[in-house]
Amino acid sequence: MTRRLVVGTFSPSVPLRAAARLGVLARYGLEVEERPVPSSPAQFRSLLDGELDAALTSPDNVIAYRFVPDNPLGGTADVRIVAGVDRGLGLALYGRPGVVSAHALRGATIGVDVSASGFALAMYALLESFGLDRDAYRVLPLGSTPRRLQALLSGRCDATMLNAGNELRAEDAGAIRIAGVPRPYLGTVLAMAGDRDREAVHALAAALRDTAGRIAAGAADDVVTKEAAVALGLDGTLAVRYLDRLKDPHEGLIADGSVDLPALEAAIALRRRHLPGGRGGGDALTGALDPSRGLFDLPAANAR
Secondary structure, three states, X not given: OOEEEEEEEOOOOHHHHHHHHOOHHHHOOEEEEEEEOOOHHHHHHHHHHOOOOEEEEOHHHHHHHHHOOOOOOOOOOOEEEEEEEEOOOOOEEEEOOOOOOHHHHOOOEEEEOOOOOHHHHHHHHHHHHOOOOHHHOEEEEOOOHHHHHHHHHHOOOOXXXXXXXXXXXXHHOOOEEEEEOOOOOOOXXXXXXXXXXXXXXXXXXXXXXXXXXXXXXXXXXXXXXXXXXXXXXXXXHHHHHHHHHHHOOXXXXXXXXXXXXXXXXXXXXXXXXXXXXXXXXXXXXOOOOOHHHOXXXXXXXXXX
């Protein structure tokens, strides 16, 4: 019996599409509809309402919506990480064409998904490392990464965080890579809410691991570059660069689906530092990575 899942994504997921093209999803008895979401609050609202069965999202989002009452939806919920998917896929701070350094961002408009998102927190840390405190620039919520790319190239914002092929399009249009995120970093996880379709979501995690292994081994190059061209609008050269990024051991796919606990500890530290008062989670985040807190729904071997 084929099980159907609806998965919410910010940017089109080439690994997910490759899994379909390679027949991996069918082998795991799955049919997956990929549904774009405009922002992280919208993604988790749809996940909690049952409009989505799973989400490809930032791990910080799962932490926020599980533990932090003062999140954009105004309450916590039983959301869990099922698998690690990638290590950021080139996530970096990009300036619009003409903005060549972080120092040019004093007084600038910086685009974010929402001001308390994981990418925004990483951006605050990067700008702080260049001597720019939060009052040195204006933060503009713009939603998902593709939306922020368009805002950057149209001049609506002066800088933003980009990854997953969006950064390659930005570079091709003349945008400048200012700085990448520090390591360790966990970029994307597969998440679910409650126990709804748990078996099918775990099957999807296994299918993504299978696909990541094939990509890393060079057994899916043609499929990946074709899907990157169609889904992300990348020309031949950029599609090959995207393929190389997926294979990169530091920024690319996580072939075994594991979750890097030091990377999650770093994400929690960013949340505590850059979101004052209750918005950062405070005591609610104490021991968040302890298995008893329920953040993870994955084999013990996949949390390390």
